[in-house]
Amino acid sequence: MASAAATRTAGKAPSRPGWAMPLRITLALFGTYGLTSTSTALLARLLPGSALDASMVASMMSFAIATGIVVWIFAARSALAVTGWVLGLMVATGGLFWLLAPADIRAGLLG
Amino acid sequence: MKGFRQTQSSVHTWTGLLVGWVLFLIFINGTVAYWREEISRWMRPELAVTDMVRGPDDETRMVEGAIAALSSRAPDAANWSITLPSERGAGTLAVWQERGQARFRWPDAHNSLWIGGEGQPVAVRETRGGDFFYRVHFDLHYMPVIWARWLVGFCAMFMLVAIVTGIITHKKIFRDFFTFRPGKGQRSWLDGHNATAVLALPFHLMITYTGLITLMTLYMPWGLLANFSDPQAAYAELQPQVPEAAYAASPTPLAPIAPMLAEVRRVWGEGRIGYLWISNPGDASAQVTIARHPSHNIAADSATIIFDGVSGRALNSPIIDGPGETARQVMIGLHAGRFAPTLLRWFYFLSGLAGTAMVGTGLVMWTAKRRDKLPDPAKPPFGFRLVERLNIATVAGLPAGMVAMFWANRLLPVGMEGRWHAEVQTLFILWGLCFIHACLRPAKRGWVEQFGLGALLLLGLPLFDQVRGAGLWQHLMAGDGTRMAADLLLLALGLTLAAIAIKVYRHKPRIVARKVRPNREAALAVAGE
Structure with a gap:
C-alpha cells in the first residue's frame, strides 16, 4: 500500500513487517473505540459535579481522547508495543471503572 | 520529528x-x-412576507388560528403539534396524528396544514423545504x-x-x-x-x-451508562416528568391558549415560542406542552412548560441545567447556529x-x-x-x-x-x-x-x-x-x-x-x- 510505502521511505526504521500497518489500522478502528469507551466511563465516575454533568463532560471529552489515541497509534515506533499499551490501558481503565461502579450500574451494563 | x-x-x-x-x-x-x-x-412561495412573526401578537394569532383549523380538520386526533417560524421563516405548521394511526416521519398534505400571519389557513405546495x-x-x-x-x-x-x-x-x-x-x-x-x-x-x-x-449519546453512550443504569432516567433528575394522561374518552373543550402563552412568556421572559404539542385534544385528558423557540439563545436547551389542557394550569416548573449539561447544549447550539x-x-x-x-x-x-x-x-x-x-x-x-x-x-x-x-x-x-x-x-x-x-x-x-x-x-x-x-x-x-x-x-x-x-x-x- 502507498501509505506503508511512504512510511517506509520517510521513517528511519529500516524495514517493517507487512502486518504492522494492518495491525495499526485495526487497532486504530477498534482499539481506539474500546479505550475511549473505558476512559470515558472511568472519567464519568471520577469527575466532580452531579452525575449528569460528569457524564456529559466525560462524553464530550471522548472525541478528543479518541483523536489522541489514533495519532499515538500511527506515531508510535513499534506497532506491537502500541498495541500492548492500548489493550493494557483498556483493561486498566475498564477494570478501575468496574471497581468504582455500584452494583446496579454493573448489572445495567451486563444487560 | x-x-x-x-x-x-x-x-x-x-x-x-x-x-x-x-x-x-x-x-x-x-x-x-x-x-x-x-x-x-x-x-413555499405561497407564504408571503406578511406570514412572518414580528411579535407576541402575531404568535398568539397564528397559534389560535392553528388550533381553530385543527379543531375543524382533525377534532378527534391523538395529538396536534404546532411549529411556529423563527424571525427568518414564514407560516406556522399545524400537524395532526389520527388516533390509532402509526407515527409518520414527515408531515405531508394528508396530515398537516399551513397557517398564515392572520391565523388563516394557506394552501401551500407539499415540500420538505430547507429541512x-x-x-x-x-x-x-x-x-x-x-x-x-x-x-x-x-x-x-x-x-x-x-x-x-x-x-x-x-x-x-x-x-x-x-x-x-x-x-x-x-x-x-x-x-x-x-x-x-x-x-x-x-x-x-x-x-x-x-x-x-x-x-454523542449514540456514539459514546458509556459516559451516561457509567452513572445511570437507565439513561432515560438521567434527565428525570433535572425535571420531574409529567406523565402523559391516558385518553379519557370524555369530550371536554380545550382551555383558551392565549393565557397559557402569556404564562410561558412571563416565566421565560424574552424569547419566542417555538413549538406546541397538544395530546388528546378535546378530551378531559388533554395536555399542552409549550417549548421555547430554539433560536432564543446559544444553548440548545429543551425547556418546556406543560399545562393541563382543560384547566389551563401549569403542571411543572422550568428546569435548571447544571454546568455539564449546559456546556453540551452550548456545543450543539454552536453547531446548529440557530441563534x-x-x-x-x-x-x-x-x-x-x-x-x-x-x-x-x-x-x-x-x-x-x-x-x-x-x-x-x-x-x-x-x-x-x-x-x-x-x-x-x-x-x-x-x-x-x-x-x-x-x-x-x-x-x-x-x-x-x-x-x-x-x-x-x-x-x-x-x-x-x-x-x-x-x-x-x-x-x-x-x-x-x-x-x-x-x-x-x-x-x-x-x-x-x-x-x-x-x-x-x-x-x-x-x-x-x-x-x-x-x-x-x-x-x-x-x-x-x-x-x-x-x-x-x-x-x-x-x-x-x-x-x-x-x-x-x-x-x-x-x-x-
Whole structure:
C-alpha cells in the first residue's frame, strides 16, 4: 500500500513487517473505540459535579481522547508495543471503572 | 520529528480520501442548511412576507388560528403539534396524528396544514423545504436513520483525525497560509487546500467536534451508562416528568391558549415560542406542552412548560441545567447556529463553503499528486480512475443535483400526490446521472460539463421566477429582503460555478503529459470563494 510505502521511505526504521500497518489500522478502528469507551466511563465516575454533568463532560471529552489515541497509534515506533499499551490501558481503565461502579450500574451494563 | 510528521501525513491522506465523498455531502448540505428557513421560504412561495412573526401578537394569532383549523380538520386526533417560524421563516405548521394511526416521519398534505400571519389557513405546495438539507446532512437518505448516523459519525471522526493530523503535517501553517503558487499544478492544489483549511480552521475544528457532540449519546453512550443504569432516567433528575394522561374518552373543550402563552412568556421572559404539542385534544385528558423557540439563545436547551389542557394550569416548573449539561447544549447550539443573527449567519455559511472547498480540493489533490507518478498517464489504473470519476460526480455533480431539486419545486404540479418525494428523487436521479456521465466522458470534459450544468441551473432559477412574475422585482416591491437576497445568492453561486467551468474549459496544459493543470483552475476558483 502507498501509505506503508511512504512510511517506509520517510521513517528511519529500516524495514517493517507487512502486518504492522494492518495491525495499526485495526487497532486504530477498534482499539481506539474500546479505550475511549473505558476512559470515558472511568472519567464519568471520577469527575466532580452531579452525575449528569460528569457524564456529559466525560462524553464530550471522548472525541478528543479518541483523536489522541489514533495519532499515538500511527506515531508510535513499534506497532506491537502500541498495541500492548492500548489493550493494557483498556483493561486498566475498564477494570478501575468496574471497581468504582455500584452494583446496579454493573448489572445495567451486563444487560 | 520528521518521521512523526510523515506518518501523520499518510494518516491524513488516507482517512481524508476514504470518507471524503461522504464528508463533501455532509459539509455542503450542512452549509446550505444554515439558510434552512430562508430556503423553506423560497420553496413555499405561497407564504408571503406578511406570514412572518414580528411579535407576541402575531404568535398568539397564528397559534389560535392553528388550533381553530385543527379543531375543524382533525377534532378527534391523538395529538396536534404546532411549529411556529423563527424571525427568518414564514407560516406556522399545524400537524395532526389520527388516533390509532402509526407515527409518520414527515408531515405531508394528508396530515398537516399551513397557517398564515392572520391565523388563516394557506394552501401551500407539499415540500420538505430547507429541512431536507438539514436532515440529509446527518440522516442521509434511502437508509435507516441509525445506520446513517453511525456512518456520518464515523466519517466525522475521520474528519477530526484528518484535521488534527493535517495540522501536524503542516509545519509552517502561518507562512503557508499566505503562500499561493498558481500555475504549479499539484502545488497550487496544495496551496488552495491549505488556504481553505487554515482560513476557517477554528470553524472546521469547532464544527466537526460539536457535530460529534450532537449525537454523542449514540456514539459514546458509556459516559451516561457509567452513572445511570437507565439513561432515560438521567434527565428525570433535572425535571420531574409529567406523565402523559391516558385518553379519557370524555369530550371536554380545550382551555383558551392565549393565557397559557402569556404564562410561558412571563416565566421565560424574552424569547419566542417555538413549538406546541397538544395530546388528546378535546378530551378531559388533554395536555399542552409549550417549548421555547430554539433560536432564543446559544444553548440548545429543551425547556418546556406543560399545562393541563382543560384547566389551563401549569403542571411543572422550568428546569435548571447544571454546568455539564449546559456546556453540551452550548456545543450543539454552536453547531446548529440557530441563534445566529444575519451577519454571523453569513460567516457560518462562508466558513461552511470554505470547508466544502477544503474537502473538495483535498479530494482532487489525491489524484493531482498521483497523476505525475503514473507509469502511463493515458491509461491510469482502475483505482485512480474510480477516484477521479467519484470526485467529478461528487464535487461538481452533487451541487447540480441539489439545484435540480429547486427546479422540481418550481416545475412539479402544485397539488401532486407525493410531491416532496418527487422533489427529493429529482436530486438523487440527477446525481446518479452525473456519475454515469463522469464515467463516460474524459475527465476534463466531465468537470466542465457538470460545473456548467450546475451554473445554468442556478442562473436559471431567479430568471424563471422573474418571468413567472414572482421574481426579484416583486420581492423588492413587497419589501421582502430575504427573498431578494436568496435570488441574488443563487445568481452569485451560478456565476461562480460558471467561472469555474469556463476556466477549466479554457485551460490548455503546457505539458500534454500532465493532465493536472486543468483542474488547477477549479481549485483557484473554489478557493477564491
